[in-house]
Amino acid sequence: MGSCESTAKNSEEKKSGENIEQLNMSRLSSEEEVIKKIAIGAGIVLLGWGLCKLINNGGSNNKKMMKAPGRNDSYIYRDEFESNPSEYFRRLRD
CATH class of the missing domain: 1.20.5 (Single alpha-helices involved in coiled-coils or other helix-helix interfaces)
Structure with a gap:
């Protein structure tokens, strides 16, 4: 080359x-x-x-939430529960 x-x-x-x-x-x-x-x-x-x-x-x-008593992976409004907890548990059994 x-x-x-x-x-x-x-x-x-x-x-x-x-x-x-x-x-x-x-x-x-x-x-x-x-x-x-x-x-x-x-x-x-x-x-x-x-x-x-x-x-x-x-x-x-803007309501506060809480874990629903007696239920797994479920949340509810705290003020609704606190206003009448016995009603919540009555509906839970039905």
């Missing part, structure tokens, strides 16, 4: 290496864009959830 052929081969290898590097950089930038879009989407969802919580808590349904 002559010196011209060797120089041409080295030049092609450099171009090939540069192309691979450019592809890697473009792949990284596209991955970063996807990550940014996911982060923005998650932020929007969290913001919406927070606004819903604010709106719902501002309503008239």
